[in-house]
Amino acid sequence: MSAIDQKLEDLAAEFELLGDWEERYRYVIDLGKDLAPLTAAERSDANKVRGCASQVWLVTEPQGDGSLSFRGDSDAHIVRGLIAILLRLYSGEQPQTILAFDAKAAFATLGLAGALSSQRSNGLASMVARIRRDAELAQAA
Numbered sequence: 001m002s003a004i005d006q007k008l009e010d011l012a013a014e015f016e017l018l019g020d021w022e023e024r025y026r027y028v029i030d031l032g033k034d035l036a037p038l039t040a041a042e043r044s045d046a047n048k049v050r051g052c053a054s055q056v057w058l059v060t061e062p063q064g065d066g067s068l069s070f071r072g073d074s075d076a077h078i079v080r081g082l083i084a085i086l087l088r089l090y091s092g093e094q095p096q097t098i099l100a101f102d103a104k105a106a107f108a109t110l111g112l113a114g115a116l117s118s119q120r121s122n123g124l125a126s127m128v129a130r131i132r133r134d135a136e137l138a139q140a141a
Contacts, residue, residue: 004097007089008106021115025078028112032080035087038073051126053119054079058127060134067092068138070131082124085110090131098135103128 001009018024038047042059049056054076061069070091072083089106090098107113107124116124 002097004089004093004101008109011085011088012109015110021111024111024115028081028085029077030081031084031088032074032077032082035073035080035084036071038071042071043073049123049126049130051129052079052123054123056083056123056127058083058130058134060131060138062138062141063092066138067094068098068135072127078120079123082112082120083127085112086124086127086131095135095139099132099139 015024015027018027038057038059043057047057047059049058052074054074056072056074056079058070058072061071063069068090070087072087074080074083086103089101089103093101104113104125107116113121
């Protein structure tokens, strides 16, 4: 099992302990509270994720071993939580691993796919697309 698959399995186990979607929703919000804040400079137009109804910023930092580290923030609590989940899954992974990972299936595994509004789902897809784009750029470099 790859590291990213293990991260997903760990997250799924955490979500499994929670009862209904309301508890999961609160848990997602709590995950977002632990995000380190971005600096004012990092809240730039270049780091802004397009396609999100909320304000979302994503910072991608290539590491010496070729892996990518991500940091992010949003002005919406639930979106901060979704960012926290994405960062937990993708940070520290190699670009080829990121590109091979099926985020849509991952969110279905967590039970989030059907629980998010279409607007939130579109925003989540935009965040994943941005992470994938940065992985493609890193792989090509």
